[in-house]
Amino acid sequence: MNKTSSPSFSEKLFNRAGGFYPIRLLLFMQIVNTPLLILLTAMPAQQNAEFSKVQGMSLLVFGTIAVLVRNALLLGQFYLFNKDLLFHLLQIGKPGAVNIDPAQEKRAWKQANTATNIYILFEFVGLIILVLVPTLVFGYFSLNLSFEQIIQLSLAAVAAGLVNLMVGILVLDQLFKPVIHALLPKQFETQLTGLKGMRIWVKLSIAIIGVALISPLLMIPAAYHQMNLIFLDFSHSPQLVKTSLLIVVNSGIGAIVVGVFLSFRLVTYFSIPFRKLIDLFRVVETGDLSRRIEVSYSDEFGELNIYLNHMIERLQILTSTLEQQVAERTAQLSQVNAQLVVELKERERMEEQLVYTALHDPLTNLPNRVLFKDRLTHAMERARRHKNFTFALFFIDLDRFKVVNDSLGHNVGDLLLIESARRLAACVRSEDSVARLAGDEFVVMLEDHNSPTDYIQVANRILRELAMPSDFEGKMVFVSVSMGIVFSDARYERPEDILRDADIAMYQAKRQGRGQFVIFDPKMLESVMTRRELEADLRKAVDSQEFIVHYQPILDLATHRIVGFEALVRWQHPTRGLIPPLEFIPTAEDIGLIIPIGYWVLDQACRQIRAWQEQYPADPPLTINVNLSNKQCAQIDLVEKITEILHKNQLNASSLKLELTESLIVEDFDFTSALLLRLRELGIQVQIDDFGTGYSSLGYLHTLPIDMLKIDRTFINQLGTGSSGSEIVQTILALAHSLGMKVIAEGVETEAQLSNLEAMKCEYVQGFLIAKPVDSQAATALLGTSFAKLE
DSSP states (O other): OOTTSOOOHHHHHHHHHGGGHHHHHHHHHHHHHHHHHHHHHHHHHHHHHOOOHHHHHHHHHHHHHHHHHHHHHHHHHHHHHTHHHHHHHHHTTOSSOOOOOHHHHHHHHHHHHHHHHHHHHHHHHHIIIIIIHHHHHHHHHHSOOOHHHHHHHHHHHHHHHHHHHHHIIIIIHHHTHHHHHHTOOTTGGGGTTTOOOSOHHHHHHHHHHHHHHHHHHHHHHHHHHHHHHHHHOTTOOHHHHHHHHHHHHHHHHHHHHHHHHHHHHHHHHHHHHHHHHHHHHHHHHTTOOOOOOOOOOSSHHHHHHHHHHHHHHHHHHHHHHHHHHHHHHHHHHHHHHHHHHHHHHHHHHHHHHHHHHHHBOTTTOOBOHHHHHHHHHHHHHHHHHOTTOOEEEEEEEETTHHHHHHHHOHHHHHHHHHHHHHHHHHHSOTTSEEEEEETTEEEEEEESOSSHHHHHHHHHHHHHHHTSOEEETTEEEOOOEEEEEEEOOTTOOSHHHHHHHHHHHHHHHHHTTSSSEEEOOHHHHHHHHHHHHHHHHHHHHHHHTOEEEEEEEEEETTTTEEEEEEEEEEEEETTTEEEOHHHHHHHHHHHTTHHHHHHHHHHHHHHHHHHHHHHSOOSSOOEEEEEOOHHHHTOTTHHHHHHHHHHHTTOOGGGEEEEEEHHHHHHOHHHHHHHHHHHHHHTOEEEEEEETSSOOOHHHHTTSOOOEEEEOHHHHTTTTTTSTHHHHHHHHHHHHHHTTOEEEEEOOOSHHHHHHHHHTTOOEEESTTTOOOBOHHHHHHHHHHHHHHHO
C-alpha cells in the first residue's frame, strides 16, 4: 500500500472508533438496515396481502421486536466468536510493548478474515429463523392470517433479506478493511492457503442470484394478487384495474431501482480492485517500484495482489541488484576508462617519441635526413611564392673522421659527433636548421639572410669553431671540416637536387685540400655527371669485355734484344674509341672495378707471353710485366688467384713480373712484406714501379724481397738536359746495384737518353724510342724483328 496516499473513509472511521470499531460498525449497520429491512418487508406485504390494520400493526411490532432480538444475538455472537480479534484491536495504540501470543495472533487474523462472511450468513439465517418463522407462526395462530397472506409476507421478507444480504456483502467488506489491515500478519502469504475466506465466485453467485430473485419476489406476488382481485371483481370496475396496474408498475419500478442499486454496487465491488491494479501498473510503468497494492482478503483478488506485490518486490530486488551491478560495472568501466586514458596518454607519448625518434638522430638529437628534407621542401616552396626569400644549404663533412674512429675508438668518435653538432647549432640562429644526414655528414640550412656575404660569414664561423680542438677522455682531438655551399635557385625542383649539388661542392673542397668551403658551380655537376656516366660505362665494359691489352717491349741494353713486355690495359669504347688508362683507371680504382679488370689483364698477359715463349724460345725465356693496384694487393686471395692463372696458362712463375707502387710499401710495410715473401716463394719476380716519385721507401728496400726498380720517366726525361736528373738516376742505379737489384728505365724517348743509360750500366729500358704500346699482333712483329737481328 502506498504510504503517502491519504486515508480512506473507512480508515478514518476506524481511527476515530478505536478498538471496538467492528462492534460499532455492525451496530451502525443494524441501525441502518433494520428500518430498511422492515420497510422493504412491510410495504409489499401490506399491498399484496392486504392486512387489516390490526394485523399490519401487530405484525410490524412483532417483526420489529424479532429483528432487534436477532440483531442483539448477532452482536453477541460476533463478540463471542471474535474475542481474539477485539483483544488485538484494543492493544493497538497502547503505550509500551505488548507480548502477543503467536497462536492468538493467528486466531485473530483468522477471525478478521472470516468475520464479515460469518456475520452476513448468520444475519440472513437469523432473519429467516429468528424473525420470519416466529412472525409467520404468530400471524397464523394469533392473527388468523391466511395461507396466501403468509406466502406474501414470506416472499416480501425473503426479498428484503436478499437485499440486506447483498448490501452486507458489497458494503461490509469495504468498511471492514481497516480491521483486516490492522491485524494483517507479517507473513500473510504463508497463511493464505490455510485461511480461505469466501471466494469471489461464491460472492458473485450469491449477488447474481439475489439480483435475479429480488425482482420476481417483488413483482410476481404483487402482480398475482392484483390479477386475482381483477379476476374476482364481477363489476369490472375500471378504477380497480387502474389501481392494480399502478401497484404492479410501482412494484416493478421498486424492483428495478433495487436491482440497479445492487447491480451498481456489484459492479463497483469488482471494478475497484481492477482500478487499483491499473493504477499500480501505471506507477510501475514509470519506474517507481516502491508502490504496493492493498491485500485485504484471502480471496482470488488477495492472491492476485500478493503475487503482484511479490513480483514487484522481486523486480525491485532485481532492479536494485541490476543497479548495483551497473554501478559496480560502471565503476569498473570508469577504472578501466581511467586506465585506458593513462594508457592512451602513454601511447600518445610513445607515438610522439616514435615520431620524434623517426625524425631525429638518436646520437646528436638533431633532425635526421627525413625531417631535414621536409624542412628543405617547405623552404623551396616558400622561395617559389616569395621572390625575396632566399636560403643557403651547407653540406659539411668532418675531415679524416675515420682516422679518429680507428685510432681513438668509436666512443671518442661519438663524442666528437655530439660536440660537432653542438657547435654547429651554436653557429646559427634558432630559425635555421641543423641536421645530421649520416656518419660524419651534417647539413645546415640558413634562411632569409640579407646577402650572400652573410652566408659566407656563417661558413667561416663554422670552419673556425669546428677547427677548435676538443678534449675527450683526456685526449685532444683536432679535426677540420670540408663544406659545400649551394644557394637557393628556382631551377631546383626537388630537395634531393640541392643536397646532391651541395655534396658535390663538399667533395670538391676535400679535393682542394680540406678544411675549407666551396660554393657550388654548375660545371661541377657536369664533371660529376661525366664521372657517373664513365662509371656506368665501366661496369658495362667489364660485363661486355670491352678491354684490350697493349704490350710495350722491354729492351736488354746488353744484347739490344727484347726480353719481355709490360702489359698495359686499354678500353675499346663502342662510341668513343680507344680510351687510355689515365682516363678510366682512377675511376676504376675508386669504384672497385680495378680488381676484376686487373685479373682479366693478368690472365690475358700470361696467355700471350706463353704463346710468344713457344713461338720465340729463348734463354732466359720472355717475361711479362703486369701492374698490380693497391686494391688488388689488399685482396686476401690474391696469391691464390695468381697461382690459378699461372696454372691455367701453363706459365712458369719466373716469367711473371709484378709491378707494385712505391706507396704500397710506405703505407703498410708489414702487409707488403708478407705479400712479397709469398710471391717470391712462388718464383714470381717483384719490382717497384715509378720509383723515386715522392715516397720515402729507401729505408725498406734492403729488407724487402724486391728484384727490380723501375725509374720513373720524370727522371729519364731530364737526362742530357744539364739538370740534376742524371745524378738522381745515377744514385738510384748505384743504390739498386748495391742491393743486388736490377733497374728498368721507362720513358726513354731519345738516343741521348739511351746512350746515358748505357753509360750508367742500366740493365733494361722501355719507351717510345724502342716502341709504343701496341696490340698483340704488332708486338709479335716486333719480336720477330728483334730475334731476326740476333740471327
